[in-house]
Structures are given as C-alpha cells and as structure tokens.
Amino acid sequence: MKQLLTFLMLLAVLVALTACGGAQPTVAPPTQAPQATQAPAPTTAPEPTKAPEPTQAPEATQAAAPEPTGQTAAAMGPVESVCLVTDVGRINDGTFNQFAYEGMQRAAEEFGLKSDFIETQSQTDYDQNINTCVSENFNAIVTVGFLIADATLKAAQANPDVMFIGVDQFFENPPKNLVGIQYREDQGGFLAGALAGMMTESGTVGAVYGIDIPPVVKFRNGFEQGVRYVNDQANTLGVYVPSFTDPAAGASTAEQFMGEGADVIFGAGGPTGSGGIKRAAEQGIWVIGVDQDEYFTTFGSGSTPGADKLLSSAVKRVDLGVYDQIKGLVQPDSKLWAGGGLYILDTANGGITYAPFHDASPQVPRWAAVQLEKIRTGLADGSIDTGVDPVSGELKTKISETVLPKPQPPEGFKVCLVTDVGRINDGTFNQFAYEGMKRAAEEFELQSDFIETQSQTDYDQNINTCVSENFNAIVTVGFLIADATLKAAQANPDVMFIGVDQFFENPPKNLVGIQYREDQGGFLAGALACMMTESGTVGAVYGIDIPPVVKFRNGFENGCHYVNPDGNTLGVYVPSFTDPAAGASTAEQFMGEGADVIFGAGGPTGSGGIKRAAEQGIWVIGVDQDEYFTTFGSGSTPGADKLLSSAVKRVDLGVYDQIVGIFSDSFAGGSLYILDAANGGITYAPFHDAGQAIPDAIAKNLEQIRVDLANASLKTGVDPVTGELKKDEIPEPQPFQN
Numbered sequence: 001m002k003q004l005l006t007f008l009m010l011l012a013v014l015v016a017l018t019a020c021g022g023a024q025p026t027v028a029p030p031t032q033a034p035q036a037t038q039a040p041a042p043t044t045a046p047e048p049t050k051a052p053e054p055t056q057a058p059e060a061t062q063a064a065a066p067e068p069t070g071q072t073a074a075a076m077g078p079v080e081s082v083c084l085v086t087d088v089g090r091i092n093d094g095t096f097n098q099f100a101y102e103g104m105q106r107a108a109e110e111f112g113l114k115s116d117f118i119e120t121q122s123q124t125d126y127d128q129n130i131n132t133c134v135s136e137n138f139n140a141i142v143t144v145g146f147l148i149a150d151a152t153l154k155a156a157q158a159n160p161d162v163m164f165i166g167v168d169q170f171f172e173n174p175p176k177n178l179v180g181i182q183y184r185e186d187q188g189g190f191l192a193g194a195l196a197g198m199m200t201e202s203g204t205v206g207a208v209y210g211i212d213i214p215p216v217v218k219f220r221n222g223f224e225q226g227v228r229y230v231n232d233q234a235n236t237l238g239v240y241v242p243s244f245t246d247p248a249a250g251a252s253t254a255e256q257f258m259g260e261g262a263d264v265i266f267g268a269g270g271p272t273g274s275g276g277i278k279r280a281a282e283q284g285i286w287v288i289g290v291d292q293d294e295y296f297t298t299f300g301s302g303s304t305p306g307a308d309k310l311l312s313s314a315v316k317r318v319d320l321g322v323y324d325q326i327k328g329l330v331q332p333d334s335k336l337w338a339g340g341g342l343y344i345l346d347t348a349n350g351g352i353t354y355a356p357f358h359d360a361s362p363q364v365p366r367w368a369a370v371q372l373e374k375i376r377t378g379l380a381d382g383s384i385d386t387g388v389d390p391v392s393g394e395l396k397t398k399i400s401e402t403v404l405p406k407p408q409p410p411e412g413f414k415v416c417l418v419t420d421v422g423r424i425n426d427g428t429f430n431q432f433a434y435e436g437m438k439r440a441a442e443e444f445e446l447q448s449d450f451i452e453t454q455s456q457t458d459y460d461q462n463i464n465t466c467v468s469e470n471f472n473a474i475v476t477v478g479f480l481i482a483d484a485t486l487k488a489a490q491a492n493p494d495v496m497f498i499g500v501d502q503f504f505e506n507p508p509k510n511l512v513g514i515q516y517r518e519d520q521g522g523f524l525a526g527a528l529a530c531m532m533t534e535s536g537t538v539g540a541v542y543g544i545d546i547p548p549v550v551k552f553r554n555g556f557e558n559g560c561h562y563v564n565p566d567g568n569t570l571g572v573y574v575p576s577f578t579d580p581a582a583g584a585s586t587a588e589q590f591m592g593e594g595a596d597v598i599f600g601a602g603g604p605t606g607s608g609g610i611k612r613a614a615e616q617g618i619w620v621i622g623v624d625q626d627e628y629f630t631t632f633g634s635g636s637t638p639g640a641d642k643l644l645s646s647a648v649k650r651v652d653l654g655v656y657d658q659i660v661g662i663f664s665d666s667f668a669g670g671s672l673y674i675l676d677a678a679n680g681g682i683t684y685a686p687f688h689d690a691g692q693a694i695p696d697a698i699a700k701n702l703e704q705i706r707v708d709l710a711n712a713s714l715k716t717g718v719d720p721v722t723g724e725l726k727k728d729e730i731p732e733p734q735p736f737q738n
Helices: 002-020 070-075 096-111 123-135 146-158 185-199 214-230 247-259 270-282 318-330 358-363 366-381 429-444 456-468 479-491 518-532 547-563 580-592 603-615 651-662 688-693 696-710
Strands: 081-088 114-120 140-144 163-167 178-183 204-209 235-240 264-268 286-291 310-316 341-345 352-354 414-421 447-453 473-477 496-500 511-516 537-542 568-573 597-601 619-624 643-649 671-675 682-684
Touching (some): 081 123, 081 146, 096 114, 096 140, 123 146, 163 318, 178 318, 185 204, 185 286, 185 352, 204 214, 214 264, 235 247, 264 310, 270 286, 352 366, 366 429, 366 651, 414 429, 429 651, 456 479, 518 537, 518 619, 518 696, 537 547, 547 597, 568 580, 597 643, 643 688, 651 671
Parallel strands (some): 178 341, 264 286, 414 447, 496 511, 537 568, 619 643
Antiparallel strands (some): 643 682
C-alpha cells in the first residue's frame, strides 16, 4: 500500500506538471467571444458543443474513490461563501489560476455567494493563505495546482466542516470534505488527433510530448488513436522530451518532425510543447495546443507570429470543474459534489473539449468541423471509445482502420441553385444559400451553377432547367418556391432537393426543408437587450404573427427576463413584413415609452424600425443576417454604430451541410433540417462599431448563454415548432449584474 500511495502521489505531481507547467503567458483571454459567428460544427449535434448538463464523472475514472453523493454535501450544511487560493501567480494570468477563478465567480454570481481570493506569491505561503480563508469562516475553499495539494489535504483534515476543492490535485481516499479535480487527457488527445488527421495534406503529423507520465501517455495514445480514427494512412511522429520546461527542446523536436514531412504539430508538454508549436506555426505549419486555449496564451490573443496557424487546442475546462463542485455544494440534489473522491473532467460533462478555430477558421473545412463535433459528441455519449486506459494511459484496443473518413462525392456530382426573386449577391437568403453551395463545391470539387429568378412565375421553369441539365442536387431558396420544389421532388425521385426556409409535412425522401430555431435567436437578442438597457425597458418590432415570428417574440422576452427579471418588454406584431414606415412608427412609439434598445424581427418592417431607432441614438439589434452589412450599409448608414448585433440564421451552413450530407449518409431527406445553436446555425453577429461600448462582462455572458443553448443546459421556454410558451421550461432567471 505504501508503494502504491507513493506512486499515486508522484503521479499527481507529474500530472500537474503537464497540465499547468505550460501556461506562462500573462495575456488574459478576452471575454468577448471572437468566434461568436463561427459555426461550431453541428453536434451534429444539437449541441455542437454539446455538453450535457455537467454530470458526475463516470465511476470507472474515479480511481478507487468512494462514490460521491449529494447527501455528503447536504450533511455538511449550507454553503454561503467561497474563497480561492491560487498557485503562485494571478487570477488573470491565463493559467489554471484564472480558469479556476472564473469558475468560482460564475458560481458566486449565479448562487449569490460571498467570494474572495488570495494570490499566492510564494509556495511557502500555501498553508498561511489557506488558513486565512479558514479563519475568515469561508464555507468552501478552492486551491489551485498540484503543488498546493499537501497543504490542501492537511487543511481539509483539520477542518472537517469546511469544503475543499483541489484543482489539478490527486488524492487517494481523501476525507469527505475534499475533492480533487482530474482530467481525461486521452479524450483531449483523441480530438486533437482527429483534427490533425483531417487537416494533414502530407499524410504525416507530429507531436511534442513532455515526460512520459500517465497523463502525457494518455495524450499521446489518444492523439494517435484519433488520427487513425479519421485517417488510417497517416503517419504519426512523436517524442517524449524529458522536461516540461524546455521550449528550445520542443522547438528542436518540431523542426525535426517538419523535416520528416509533418504538416500538423501537436504540443502536449507544458512550455516544452508550447515551444514546439510556436516554432512550427512560425514556419507556416498547422499546430494544435493543449490545456487552455493557447490562442490567448502562447499566441498572445493573435498578436504572436503564427497565430493564424493555430487550428485549436485540446482544452481542460477547469472553470467548469470548479463551478460544478461549488454547485454540488449549494444544490445537493444535483449530486455533483464528489467529496471523498475525484471529479473527472471529460467530454461527457463538458470538461474536455476543443477551442475555437479563431484565425484559422476560414481554412478549416466545414466537413472537418462537423466531423470533429461528431467525434466530440460520440466521446461524450460513449458511442466512441478512445481505446486508451483512462488511468494508466496504456492502449486497450488499437484502432487499425479509418472509422470516420472524409466524405467522398460520386464522380461528376453536380449541384444547382435557384434563387427566390433576387440575386446571389443581394444580402438576403439568396446570397447566403449561394455561399453555402459554393463552399461545398470548392471543398469537394463539385460542379455548380445557379439561376437567378426574375419573377415568381419562373419558379417551375428554373427548377426544371436544373433537372434537364442533369444536376444531382438542386437548392431552392425561399418559402414562396416551396410548392414548386415539392412538385419537382415528387416528379424526380433520383434528384435531391434542398428547400431553404421551406416547411414540408412528410416530404419525399429526396427533399429536405431547412428551418430554424428562431426562439434561440430571439433569446440571445433578448438577453443582450436586457443586459444593455439602462432604462429597464426594451422594445421589439415584429412582422405578422406566424410561428417563426412568435418564436422570435417569445424567445426575446424570455431571454430578457432570464438576465433581467424586472425588465419591461414592449412588442407589437405589424400586419406586414414589407412596411418600413410602420416599423419606424412603432419604434418611435416604443422610444416614447422609454425603450432604449429596439429589436426588429419582421423583414423590411423590422429593419425600418431599427433603422429609425438607431438614427435617434437608440441601441438596436437586427435579425436573420448581419444587418450591419445590409440595413446599415457596412457601416456607412447613419446609426450603424448603434447596432449591437443581429440574431443570425446561418443559411450557408444549412445548405453546405445538406449538400455534403447527400454523399456522407447525413442527408435529412424526408424531414426538416433545423438550424439551431447546437449546429452553429443560430448565433449572433459581431458587435462591429458598437463593440467598444459593450462591456466585456456582457459579451462574455452572452457567449455563455449561446454555449448553454447549444449544449442544451439552457432552454428557451418556447415550443420550437409553434412558438408558444412552454411555461414549465422557462428557465430560472439568472440576474446579470455588470
């Protein structure tokens, strides 16, 4: 037993060397999500970042720890305050210190807890800092880093009525008032490997690892398994460097791999690994980071040379682990508290994921993003196994052949698009549908063409022209062309049809209608409006009260009250979608009643409303597309600086996904394809000229709401079909305080 304990404690120390050792940057991640408009690949998820409501880690990964129970938390009494003790460093240093602090702050704000922190200046201060929190009668104490583990354990044993959360700390049979937070590095490595395997063109990828302790072995075997999962022909290079703090050795190793033909490099070894990916990125090679989002650390929020070559990072959501454990204490019924054992961050509870693609986003094929998200959700729901032992990191089952290859279209595959009345560059769904088709055509070398409809009477003729020219797939745009699309699909069962903004009840198997979760878009707009309002009153100009508009309205009002329970929401359905003057008049009425934010969701009618309001200096929010480029003329129209954002429907992604789906067994023919927050089809536009006026805290909270909608941990309280309120699903308010 003594030998086992010695090994496990050594393992804990080394684990953390891997996890924390690499984060030396001082640049704190910005709170505004730069990727708000980048479509997280579909989960496919509902839930491209689909992390179910955080759940207790699977028992198999909890070492021999006793099964944690909610009763333990309840027995310890109410938790009303929490204190955090950092490792040596600051709460904004871009390391686990910062992410643990962010998790604590989120919990404190959400549950109304008193909170404070102590920034450790020296390792000799550990005991003193923890005891300061104890002496000030904090109910829960979070400590960060493996080096503080001994002091944490000692304090927990001496203070059984205080709850302790040890970030990156391993304990064998700790007391019931202490939990250690650990990770499934094999899953993070698997995601990194899959991305590398899909992005390589040379067929060779490399990885710079630190010392070969179990966490690093998990990263390595997970990475190599992930590569094989998507590309069994790829060659994987990898070296364990006998140090976590030797960037020069990491850089030298990366150069060696590049010399052997590697065109993607993964770094999983603290500063050593970061040194490797930094050198590779400087040379124009794709790289993948680890632990935190290295875009904000190693690559200085995009300012460091090579930042545009960082594909992503295999991320450990330390903030989520801290939040979950505090929530488990405050809400024992959640059964999240894992006192007396370990809390394992994995893909199932959202604790292991991948970072946004940031500056590399335009170069990451949509199909690869979709595949990566499928893999993440498969790891989360257990349908995909890394084949790696989650404790030792050793291989259990080697993946020998490709399971999820790149989609391959039939030779000579052709796709044609028929617009609604308008042009392919008119800033409407016509343009976005065309862009989706062109992206698919370019990435898969498809033949493509389009017909711009001049009159509604041309619908049938234009569709039939595409049919007669033997196109394999035909995209039609707009609800008005739906009848012609259905008729053509029924008459041509061997041609695939994609109807943008079209609803069909029981369509044939060769026809899919693309629809949207307007309630989610409205919820985001409402949350933004009611975080920005100073008067406490916001208004919205709606079109005719058909289901999509009802979804927008109820989503908007629920989103407002989610962040501001006392917010006053004004709204009117205007009996026309094409009456900008009526929209402007309605907006003026709302401004007269004190509204200082106006949302427009009614076509030109809504746009008329927000345009008039913006001219008067009132904050506004657009809809469907990014109205900065349409209604506000790319910033040239008066009032453009008052456009906060737009609730966006990513029509381009829907079209792309369904074209690719035809030859990748994911075509939704015979039903509807719903664009939502989960598959990136519903999001919010960049803040543009208004960005400087939006506090970071608001931007960060808005992005968290989008993520929560995507992973289904937050519901809008609106029926996604009819738009009617579902009162039993209206979320509990989480008042925002800037």
